[in-house]
Amino acid sequence: MHYIKDFHEGERIREVYLCKNRTSAVTKNGKSYDTLSLQDRTGSIDGKIWEPDDPGIEDCDKLDYVEVTGEVTSFNGALQMKITRVRVAREGEYDPADYLPVSPRDNDEMYGELKALIASVKNPYYNALLTKLFVEDEDFVKVFRKSSAAKSVHHGYVGGLMEHTVSVAHLCEYYCKAYPILKHDLLITAALCHDIAKTKELSSFPENDYTDEGQLLGHIVMGAQMVGDLAAQIPDFPKVLLTQLQHCILAHHGKYEYGSPKLPALIEAVALNYADDTDAKMEIFKEILDNNPENKGWLGFNRMFESNLRATLGELE
Amino acid sequence: MHYIKDFHEGERIREVYLCKNRTSAVTKNGKSYDTLSLQDRTGSIDGKIWEPDDPGIEDCDKLDYVEVTGEVTSFNGALQMKITRVRVAREGEYDPADYLPVSPRDNDEMYGELKALIASVKNPYYNALLTKLFVEDEDFVKVFRKSSAAKSVHHGYVGGLMEHTVSVAHLCEYYCKAYPILKHDLLITAALCHDIAKTKELSSFPENDYTDEGQLLGHIVMGAQMVGDLAAQIPDFPKVLLTQLQHCILAHHGKYEYGSPKLPALIEAVALNYADDTDAKMEIFKEILDNNPENKGWLGFNRMFESNLRATLGELE
C-alpha cells in the first residue's frame, strides 16, 4: 500500500483510495474538470481530472473506493494529484482498514482498561449501569469501540472516543487520589458516560458527520437521556444518584456557550469538566505538533487557543 | 379578611396570615427580637416582635398560618407590623386560597382554551401526545393547573404556568396566520409543551422554590425528556416529529447563556422563542406598572431591561 503521507512531488501513483467527495468545475478558460478528494488512514489529497472525457476516466462517486493512476504535483505549496485514469475498485482489491484513520492505541487494550475502571466502581447502582451499557449492550459496545470523539477537532479517528473516554477517566482517578473529597464512584461513572451519545451525534466512519438528531439535540442532552433510560431498567436506582450523574453529563462542557445547559454545581462536575477539557486540549495540541514534524518555530495562529502556537525548542526531554 | 395591600400606617390588626419565614436577631443595644415574613394573596409584610419573651408570643414556624395582633408602622418608607401577640391558627380558622397569589384569569376558562388549542392540532401523533399529557394524565393536569410560571420573575402565582402557556400558544396562532410558512401543528404543540417541566422544577405553593432536580437538570432538559417519554408510549410516533419537537423545547430560551443547549435551527423554534420572550417581558413590565399604581414618572432602573423604566404618560387610551 502506497500511503498518502509518503507522497512526494513528481512521483507516479497507481493505487486504491477512498473517494470522500467528487466535484465538477470549469477553468477560467471554460474547460470542465473534476476534483476527487482521496483519503487513506494516513492523510488526504485532492486529485484533479483535467480531461474528464478521456476513455480511462470511468464513473465513480462519493464514498467509492477507486483505483487512480496519475502523478503527484504541487499547487500553491500543497501536493495534489493529476489523475489520468480512474475506476471503481472491486471488493477484495482493498482492505477498508487501510482507509480510515485509527487510534494509535490498541483497541482491545483500551477496552480492557475501561472494564477495569468499571470494576473500580463499587457503588452497586453505578456499577450495574456501566455494566449494562459497556459490557452487556453488544450493539453499543461495537459502535462505541469504533467511534471517533469528534468530527475533526480531536481524537477524530476510529477508536478515538474510547481513547478519550479512558484517558479522561484515568485523569479523574488521579484527581480522586489528590483531592480525597471527590466521590470516586460518581466521578468515574460520569467520566465513562460523559460522551456516550457521540455514538449517536456522529455517523460512523467513513462519513463521520453530524446526524440530524445530533444537530438538533446534541450529545450532551442525548447522553443524559441515555443514562436516564438505563437507570430506569435497574430496580430501585436511587433518584439522587441518577440526578447527580445526569447533572455531571449536562455540565461537562463547563460553559453555557459550549452547549452545557447547566454549569457545574457539584465538585465532581467541576472535576469532570477539567478532565475533559485538559485531555481534549492536550490531544489537540499534540495533533498540531505531530502535523509539523520538522517545524522548529511558530505553528501559526490557532483560533481555539487564541494564540500563535509554537513547538518547544532547546535540548529538553 | 383584612388584606395586606390595604394596610395603612397606624392601623391595628388582628388577622391570620401565612408565615413565609421567621428569623431572630439582636438590636445594636443587645436586645433580641424576631421577624415574621407574613403573606396573603395580595402582598407581604414584615412583622417585628420586639418582646419575644412576652406571654402573648407563642411558638410558630415557617409556613404556619398564624394569627397576629399588632399595629402597622413605617420604617425607612416601607410599612411593617409591630406584633404584640401571635399564635398558630387552627385549620378552619382560615381559607388557604386567601394566602396564595392567584392568576387574575379564571382557571377553568384557561383550561378550556388549552383544550381548544389541542383540538386545533390535526397531526395525529402530536394530538395524541398532547391529549395523553394535558387531558388523560390527571395527576399532571392537577399540578399543571396550579403551578406558577416562575419563582418570582413573572406569572409567579397559582395558575400562572397555564396562563403563560395559553398566552404563548395564542401568540403562536397569530404567527401562523401572519407567516403561513410556519408549521402550525409543530409550533402549537411546542408552545403547549415548552414549560411543562416547570411543574417539576418548582415545588408547589406555598413554597414555590427550586427543587433539587430542577436546579441540577433544569426544566428545559426535563421537558425534552418528558416529551420523549410520552412519545415512547404512542405507537409509531415518527422520530423526526419527536426530534423537531424536542429541539423546539431545548432551544426555546434562544441563547446559550439563558440555558438552551441548542440555538433555534427550525423556523418554528425561532417563533416559539419570540413568543415566549414577548409574553414574559409584557407580563413582567405589566407587573411593574401594576405595582406602581400612582407613579407618574420613572419606575427606577431594571436590570432585566437594562434601563430606567417609565409609565407612559399623556392622554392616551
Place this chain on the structure above:
Amino acid sequence: MHYIKDFHEGERIREVYLCKNRTSAVTKNGKSYDTLSLQDRTGSIDGKIWEPDDPGIEDCDKLDYVEVTGEVTSFNGALQMKITRVRVAREGEYDPADYLPVSPRDNDEMYGELKALIASVKNPYYNALLTKLFVEDEDFVKVFRKSSAAKSVHHGYVGGLMEHTVSVAHLCEYYCKAYPILKHDLLITAALCHDIAKTKELSSFPENDYTDEGQLLGHIVMGAQMVGDLAAQIPDFPKVLLTQLQHCILAHHGKYEYGSPKLPALIEAVALNYADDTDAKMEIFKEILDNNPENKGWLGFNRMFESNLRATLGELE
C-alpha cells in the same frame, strides 16, 4: 422574458438584463477578461466576457440595461454565463419592472391597510401626524411605497418597506388585544413611523445602497428627527406625546450594539422592539427557505441566527 431563476446549464440566451456592475481582470495566463453582474427581478448571475476585444462586444457600463448573447455554464457549482455578444439596449426594448425584485404583496392593498391602521389611531395629534406624512406628503408616499426595507437582509425589494411596516403594525394590534395595558395609539403610531427614514438611508432602486447621510446619521436618528419636524407643524402637539414617540423610534432596535442610543424604557417601546425583531426574523428565515426549494436537510450555518438552519421535515401542514 427569459428570467434568470429559470436558467439551466447549457442553455443559449439572448435577452436584456440590468447590468449592476462591471469589472475587468486577467487570467493566470495573462489574458484580460470582463465580468458583468446581470440582474432581473428573479435573481442575478455573473456573465463572463473572455474575448473583450471581439467585435460583438460593445461598450456598456454599470446600471445600463444590456442585451447579452451567450451560453449558461457552471463554475464551482454555480451557474454563470459565457457572453459572446453584448450591447446597450434602447429604451422601449425592456420594461424596468422586469428587472427589480418586488414584494409578493399588492402595493395598493398594502397601502389600503396602512390607511386603515392610521384610521384606528384616535388620538388627534398622532392621527394628524400620520396623515400629514402618509397621506398628504405625496413625495414621501411615492418614495415610501417603492422603498425596500433593507439593502439585502430582509424585505430587500420594491415595496418591502411598506410590507414590513404594515406587518409590524398588525402584530402590534394583536399585542394590544392580548396585553390591554399597552397604549394602542402610541404603539401603532410608532410602528408605522419606526422605519420611515429608510427612505433616506437607502437610495432608490436599482442602486438601493446606503446614502452618505444614511451612513453618517442612520435611519434611527433621522426618523426621530422627521417625526419632530412633523410635530412642529401641528399646533399644540403635546411635548410628552412627541417625546414618547421619538423614544420608541430611537429604542426600536432594542440594543445599543444594534444602533439604538436608548434602550426601551416604555412598555410600548419594548413591544415595538419585539414586533420589529419578530417580523424581520420570520421574513429572513422565510427567504432562506424560499431560496432552497428542494432542500430536505440542513441549510448551512447562518451568522445572524448563530446556528445551522434546517427546513422542517415530516408530514406537517
Place this chain on the structure above:
Amino acid sequence: MHYIKDFHEGERIREVYLCKNRTSAVTKNGKSYDTLSLQDRTGSIDGKIWEPDDPGIEDCDKLDYVEVTGEVTSFNGALQMKITRVRVAREGEYDPADYLPVSPRDNDEMYGELKALIASVKNPYYNALLTKLFVEDEDFVKVFRKSSAAKSVHHGYVGGLMEHTVSVAHLCEYYCKAYPILKHDLLITAALCHDIAKTKELSSFPENDYTDEGQLLGHIVMGAQMVGDLAAQIPDFPKVLLTQLQHCILAHHGKYEYGSPKLPALIEAVALNYADDTDAKMEIFKEILDNNPENKGWLGFNRMFESNLRATLGELE
C-alpha cells in the same frame, strides 16, 4: 459662613444650609426620626433629628434653605450632625451662591476663551452657527454658562459644562497642530457643540437631575437635532457640512454601549471622541485625588477605571 468641609467632630453649629432631601424612618426600637441631607458649595452632610416632635423642630421640605442648630458627631467613620433646632430661612438670610458647587475657573474668562475659539473658525457656515448659538441666543448662553457637565461623574458643578467644553476644544486645537490632516473648523465646531444638549438633559441647579426628555432621548440625539435646527436658519448651509457635524456629535461617545448610535467614521469624529474621553477621565481622576488630600496610599477600587486607584508618591513635581 461656616462651610461643611470645615466641620469637625464635637463642634456646635448654627448656620443656614440647602436641604437637598428629607426622609423619615424609625429606629429598631420603634422610635421615629428624620434625616435632612444638607449641602453647601463645599460639600454635604446628613443631619439627624432624633426628636422630630420637639418644639424647636419646624416643618421644612426638600430644596428649602434651612437654619439648623446642632452638634457634629461621627457614625461609622463619617461625620453627621445631630440637629436640635431647625427652621426655614428667609430670603436675605443667605446667599444662594454659597450653596452650589462652582467651577474653580472664572466664568467670564472661560466664556472669553470660548468666543476666541469661535473666532478661530473661518468657515462662514460653521462660524455663523456657533455665533447664533453661543453669542446671539441669550437664553441659551445664560443656561449654558451655569450648567454642569454631568449629574455627578465629572465637572458636576456650576460652570462645569463650559469648563469641559473649552478644555475639550483646546485639546482639539493641539491635535490640529500635531496632526495637520485634521480639518480645524469641523473639529472645533464639533468640540464646542458636542455637549450643548446637556443644558436640556439635566435640570438646572440645585436639582441638577435628569429631565424626562433627557432620559427618553439623551443629549447625543438632542444635540444633533439642535445643530440641525440652527443650520436650518442659516441660508445655504451646505448639507455635507451639517451631516458631518451631526455625525461628530452622534459619534462622540465612541462606543455603542455608551449611547452613540454611530461609531466615528471621520477622523475628526475619532479625534473628538479622544478629546472628550481624555478630558473627562483626567477630571474624574483629579476629583478623586482632590477628595483624598492626605491619602498616601490606595484610593480604593473604582468601577469606571476597573482598577484600584492610587495617588502618585515620591518626590516628584
Place this chain on the structure above:
Amino acid sequence: MHYIKDFHEGERIREVYLCKNRTSAVTKNGKSYDTLSLQDRTGSIDGKIWEPDDPGIEDCDKLDYVEVTGEVTSFNGALQMKITRVRVAREGEYDPADYLPVSPRDNDEMYGELKALIASVKNPYYNALLTKLFVEDEDFVKVFRKSSAAKSVHHGYVGGLMEHTVSVAHLCEYYCKAYPILKHDLLITAALCHDIAKTKELSSFPENDYTDEGQLLGHIVMGAQMVGDLAAQIPDFPKVLLTQLQHCILAHHGKYEYGSPKLPALIEAVALNYADDTDAKMEIFKEILDNNPENKGWLGFNRMFESNLRATLGELE
C-alpha cells in the same frame, strides 16, 4: 485555648485573640460603640464594646493581641461577642501560632516533596535555577514556606503557597506520564516557579494583604523578572530555555482578563494553566464544603463558579 470555631451562643469567654481591625461608630440613638475584629487560626468573630468608656476597656489597636472578656451573642443569624473587658496581652501570654490559619499539611514534608521534584529535573540549567532559589536562598525559602497562596480565595493560610505549588507540580508530573509529548523539565520548573512572586505580592501574616509593588506590578510580571535575575547568575544559561520558562509564568493565568499578558503558546504553558486552575478550583470548592459541615443541600450561589453549588449526596464514598 478556646478556639473561635467552637463558640456557641450564651457562652462566656475570657481569652487572648488577635485584633485584626478596630472601628468606632454610633448607634441610631447617638451612643458611641467600638467593634474589634477578633481572629484565631480557626476563624474570626466581631466583638462589640457597647460601653467604650467603662474602666475595664483599655486602649488597643489593630494587630495587637488582646485579652477580651465577654459573652457570645447572636445578631442576624451570626455570632458576635459582647465585650465587657479588654486589654493588650503581654508577650508570653499567647502563642502566635494559635492565631494564624495554617496548612493542614506538614511543612517539612511538603518541603521534602518540593526538593524531590527539583531532583527530578535533569536539565542542568533548570536544576541550577531551582536549587539556587528553593535551596540556597535561605531568605526566600523562609518566606516561601510561610506564605499563603492568596489573600482570601484559596490556600489562604500559612504554608498555603508551598502546598499549592507542590500540588500543581504533582499534577504536572501526572500529565507528563499521560501525555509524553510534554517536556518534563520545562513543565516542572515552570510549575515550581509559577507563583514565587506571591512572596512579594502579599505581605506576610498576620496582615497578608497586597503590597504596593504587588498591586502596581503583580506576581505574574514579578515572577518572570525573578526567574530572569536568577538565570543571569547561572553561566551560559541558554536564552531559549529562559524565554520559554518566562513565557510559561507570564501565561499561567490563561486569559488576558486574569492578568496574563500573553496567552499560552507552548504546550507546557497550556498544561501549567490547566494544572494551576484545576488545583485552585478543587481547593476552593473543598473549602466551601468544609465550611458547611452539616449542610445537606445547596451551598448558595458562588460568583466564581457562576452557579449555585451543592454538596454531593447519597451513599457514596
Place this chain on the structure above:
Amino acid sequence: MHYIKDFHEGERIREVYLCKNRTSAVTKNGKSYDTLSLQDRTGSIDGKIWEPDDPGIEDCDKLDYVEVTGEVTSFNGALQMKITRVRVAREGEYDPADYLPVSPRDNDEMYGELKALIASVKNPYYNALLTKLFVEDEDFVKVFRKSSAAKSVHHGYVGGLMEHTVSVAHLCEYYCKAYPILKHDLLITAALCHDIAKTKELSSFPENDYTDEGQLLGHIVMGAQMVGDLAAQIPDFPKVLLTQLQHCILAHHGKYEYGSPKLPALIEAVALNYADDTDAKMEIFKEILDNNPENKGWLGFNRMFESNLRATLGELE
C-alpha cells in the same frame, strides 16, 4: 530610480527591487509559475514569472535585491508585473535606503527633540535613567533610531518608533500644561520608555517581523524589565519611582485584552494610555487617508475602528 508607486499599466520596467518573498505554484492547466513580492520604499507589487525555465530567469531568494525586466499589467483591479528576466543585483548597483519605507520626518531632528524632552525631566533618577539609555547606550540608540513602531499597523517604517515616541511625549507635555495635577517627570519618562522594547520585539528592517522573544514575552513585559535593569545600575534609585514607572509601562495598553497585565492605577498611567492610543489612531487613520488620495467617498469597513471610514468632504481647511 523608478518607484513602484509611480507604476502604471502597460509600462515596461527594468530596475532593482527588494524581493521580500518568493513562492511557486501551478496554474489550473498544470503549468508552473513563480511569484516575487517586490518592494521599494514607496510600495510593493507582485511580479509573475510565467516561464520560470526561460534562460533569462536566474535563481534568486527572499531578501535578495534583484534586477527585474518586464511589463506592468492589471489583475482583478490591482497592478502586477509580468517578469521576463530576473537576476540578483550586485552591491553597489542599488542604495538600500531606496528600498525601505522611512519616516517622513528627519531622523536627526526627531532625535534632537527627544534629547530636549530628556532635558525637561528634572528628577535626577529619571533623568539619569533616560540619559543612560537614550544617550549613552550607543547600540540601543542606533537600533532605536531605525526601528519601526509596528509590524504593519502604524508607523511601520524606519524611524517610526522614534517618531511615535516623540509624538506621544509631546502630547503628554500638553497634558501636563492642561492638567497640572500630572507629575511631569514621571509622565515624560514613561512616555519616552513605553515602547523601548519594540527594538527587541521586532527584528530590524527589511524583515521587521516578530522575534521569538517578542512573541513569547511581548514588548510590554520586556520594557518593564529593561527599565528595571537600568535602574539597578543607578545608585540609590528610589524603589517607588521605579515601581511607578514600570507600572506605567505595564499598563500603557489600557486593557487586559490588549496585553496589559495591569490596568492604569495612577493618573500618569491613564494619561500615557490616552496619549499612546490617540497618537496611534491618528496615524492609522492618516495612513488610510494617504493611501486613498483620490477617494471622495467611503474608505471601506475597518476592523480596528469597527466602522466604515470616510474622507471628510466639503470646502474645509
